[in-house]
Amino acid sequence: MSDETGREWWRSATIYQVYPRSFADSTGNGTGDLPGITNHLTDLHDLGIDAIWLSPFQTSPQKDAGYDVSNYCDVDPLFGTMHDFEVLLNRAHELGIRVLVDLVPNHSSDAHPLFQAALASTPGSPERAMYMFREGTGEHGELPPNNWESVFGGPAWTRVTNPDGTLGQWYLHLFDSSQPDFDWTNPRVHDFFLDVLRFWLDKGVDGFRVDVAHGLTKEADLPDFRRDAEYWTTPAELRPPCPFFGHPGVHPIYREWRALIDSYPGDRILCAEAFVEPLTKMAEWVRPDEMHQAFNFPFLVTRWEGEKVRGVINASLDAFGAVGAPSTWVLSNHDQIRHATRLAIDPRSYTGDRITGIGPKTEPKPDPVEGLRRARAASAMMLALPGCAYIYNGEELGLPEAMDIPDEFRQDPTFARTNGKAYGRDGCRVPIPWAADAPAFGFNDSGKTWLPQPAEYRDFARDAQTGVSGSTLELYKRALRIRREFRLGLGHLSWIEGMGENVLAFANGDVSVVANYSDKPVALPAGEIILDTTANGEPDASQGTLAPSTTVWMRRS
Numbered sequence: 001m002s003d004e005t006g007r008e009w010w011r012s013a014t015i016y017q018v019y020p021r022s023f024a025d026s027t028g029n030g031t032g033d034l035p036g037i038t039n040h041l042t043d044l045h046d047l048g049i050d051a052i053w054l055s056p057f058q059t060s061p062q063k064d065a066g067y068d069v070s071n072y073c074d075v076d077p078l079f080g081t082m083h084d085f086e087v088l089l090n091r092a093h094e095l096g097i098r099v100l101v102d103l104v105p106n107h108s109s110d111a112h113p114l115f116q117a118a119l120a121s122t123p124g125s126p127e128r129a130m131y132m133f134r135e136g137t138g139e140h141g142e143l144p145p146n147n148w149e150s151v152f153g154g155p156a157w158t159r160v161t162n163p164d165g166t167l168g169q170w171y172l173h174l175f176d177s178s179q180p181d182f183d184w185t186n187p188r189v190h191d192f193f194l195d196v197l198r199f200w201l202d203k204g205v206d207g208f209r210v211d212v213a214h215g216l217t218k219e220a221d222l223p224d225f226r227r228d229a230e231y232w233t234t235p236a237e238l239r240p241p242c243p244f245f246g247h248p249g250v251h252p253i254y255r256e257w258r259a260l261i262d263s264y265p266g267d268r269i270l271c272a273e274a275f276v277e278p279l280t281k282m283a284e285w286v287r288p289d290e291m292h293q294a295f296n297f298p299f300l301v302t303r304w305e306g307e308k309v310r311g312v313i314n315a316s317l318d319a320f321g322a323v324g325a326p327s328t329w330v331l332s333n334h335d336q337i338r339h340a341t342r343l344a345i346d347p348r349s350y351t352g353d354r355i356t357g358i359g360p361k362t363e364p365k366p367d368p369v370e371g372l373r374r375a376r377a378a379s380a381m382m383l384a385l386p387g388c389a390y391i392y393n394g395e396e397l398g399l400p401e402a403m404d405i406p407d408e409f410r411q412d413p414t415f416a417r418t419n420g421k422a423y424g425r426d427g428c429r430v431p432i433p434w435a436a437d438a439p440a441f442g443f444n445d446s447g448k449t450w451l452p453q454p455a456e457y458r459d460f461a462r463d464a465q466t467g468v469s470g471s472t473l474e475l476y477k478r479a480l481r482i483r484r485e486f487r488l489g490l491g492h493l494s495w496i497e498g499m500g501e502n503v504l505a506f507a508n509g510d511v512s513v514v515a516n517y518s519d520k521p522v523a524l525p526a527g528e529i530i531l532d533t534t535a536n537g538e539p540d541a542s543q544g545t546l547a548p549s550t551t552v553w554m555r556r557s
């Protein structure tokens with residue numbers, strides 16, 4: 001969807017995240033690939049999305065599912081070839097689907113030639129200056145340079161062995177030890193990534209989703225992170241600044257990128273993964289000369305509570321509106337528990353830490369029926385909001401998190417780095433089902449999958465939902481069609497009061513939306529219902545009553 005002039009499509013678009021390893025596998029080796037995506041582009045076209053974002057398919061040892069890149073300008077053989085990418089891009093463009101690729105600038109893989117050169121060089125060399133090497137502390141440098149911890153658990157520093165066998169400096173890795181952080185104070189790092197951006201822009205991509213866009217620069221001298229037990233429960237605006245996330249030094253980088261991207265024809269975009277709070281701070285990433293979009297994570301993490309959802313929507317529209325940016329709504333991605341499960345999680349069973357994950361031993365177990373009801377209602381709520389919305393592959397099928405993955409299959413580095421204390425993110429990354437009665441539910445022909453699929457995924461297969469009234473797939477298709485027709489992404493929200501406790505209602509153009517977050521049915525005003533998330537067999541909203549955990553869209557007369 002774009003504005004009257006056809007420009008700035010990204011303000012109101014629906015963008016679909018493809019997780020290549022789990023989308024569709026054309027070779028039968030168990031991992032999805034680029035030809036698999038191309039084969040299914042018409043399904044995405046039928047769904048009614050405007051663009052896709054591809055999680056990394058570039059060359060990588062796959063220690064963090066491709067977020068450890070060893071060649072930024074090539075395709076990993078696991079996913080195909082550069083020719084396969086070009087075919088995908090052309091086909092998508094033929095169908096009117098734009099294509100965003102993932103850019104991982106905070107760190108490379110330790111297998112990247114630049115890091116290998118750094119290891120082979122001496123302290124103080126230009127090769128080491130591409131990354132964050134520091135001397136250790138303690139009497140003999142045996143302690144890390146500071147107290148920072150990896151997001152995946154364990155220390156954020158690893159000590160290297162010098163070419164002569166002696167112990168040497170330490171390097172920083174905010175994520176896995178196989179993901180060394182670049183030193184963005186070094187102009188050569190800027191030049192390197194400008195070339196990477198040019199490479200993909202020249203290929204014709206429509207933009208980039210920028211990984212860890214809140215992390216590239218760090219506070220000078222790398223001070224300890226003074227974080228006490230109350231840190232995460234302290235309101236974001238009162239927390240002491242984090243020395244490695246949310247540092248203001250990142251902004252000149254994005255201005256440099258924006259100038260480059262604007263020098264290309266077309267309407268190409270940058271979307272930030274900037275995990276910073278509060279929303280007023282996140283909005284700094286989308287000022288007019290920086291990025292176009294930033295995922296609204298405060299919206300994503302909000303629990304199933306109407307007033308909290310209303311609060312975060314208001315805060316988002318205010319904060320992004322103040323800098324002239326759209327809000328970029330999102331409910332699921334490859335790092336988060338799928339929202340068909342997450343929205344029914346009892347807070348007692350989950351610490352709320354984003355990569356803790358849930359698994360076989362999590363108690364109490366989230367109720368899958370209630371989870372799906374809430375997910376459908378939440379998605380219908382999201383897709384009626386003004387701004388851009390991202391959908392994560394499988395959510396249009398209502399897929400739940402795969403909770404019962406046996407330990408030996410788990411691949412997220414979080415699981416190993418916490419000695420199994422955190423399950424990690426594998427449960428939202430399981431290959432998605434296409435056909436109920438085919439091997440691997442139609443993910444491929446061989447039946448092999450890189451993570452085991454739960455038997456219940458059969459019920460969620462695309463072919464079992466296509467054309468079935470009331471299915472989650474048809475609900476998404478209808479929502480996207482109406483969203484486009486009524487230009488909801490470009491609209492304005494005004495709240496409608498008085499619908500009852502824990503019931504949210506708003507008008508957006510010619511559509512009004514009512515979402516029931518309470519556990520009681522509520523009376524609906526008279527009017528034509530144009531979308532209804534009620535599950536089959538429930539009292540029907542057309543009878544004038546909205547069941548709990550349900551959303552309707554109505555045409556305003």
Ligand code: GLC
Nearest residue numbers: 064067104175211212334335
């Ligand atoms: C981002 C990615 C996540 C990855 C991490 C390190 O948060 O979304 O999947 O593990 O960055 O690159």
